[in-house]
Amino acid sequence: MHYHKEMDETFIIREGILTVLTSQGESTAEAGTVIHIPRFSVHGYNNNSNSIVKMTMIFNPGLGRENFFRKMYKMLDENPNDLSAFQKLYLENDSYPIEENNMIPLCEE
Numbered sequence: 001m002h003y004h005k006e007m008d009e010t011f012i013i014r015e016g017i018l019t020v021l022t023s024q025g026e027s028t029a030e031a032g033t034v035i036h037i038p039r040f041s042v043h044g045y046n047n048n049s050n051s052i053v054k055m056t057m058i059f060n061p062g063l064g065r066e067n068f069f070r071k072m073y074k075m076l077d078e079n080p081n082d083l084s085a086f087q088k089l090y091l092e093n094d095s096y097p098i099e100e101n102n103m104i105p106l107c108e109e
Contacts, residue, residue: 002044002090005094007062007065011035014056018053020043021045
């Protein structure tokens with residue numbers, strides 16, 4: 001779970017079922033669902049199913065968000081357990097984790 005100070009986020013679920021976490025609790029979003037997360041709103045998301053989830057993410061303003069995901073992908077490949085590197089990446093990209101010790105995406109091997 002995290003929040004953004006500088007941007008709003010919108011998810012458009014294209015395939016599968018996404019689990020969405022907010023301060024109000026957990027819900028599921030099926031294909032065709034549009035979810036808007038205003039800045040300063042605590043949120044997170046998971047794929048808790050055995051199926052692929054595809055979604056489009058819109059950030060307003062964009063703030064070069066693509067680089068955040070490129071860097072995260074590289075970090076997960078090279079050093080997936082480096083908490084300090086994740087903390088730095090998040091803070092450099094307007095992402096403020098609620099629980100810093102629980103912010104690294106889980107990867108199954």
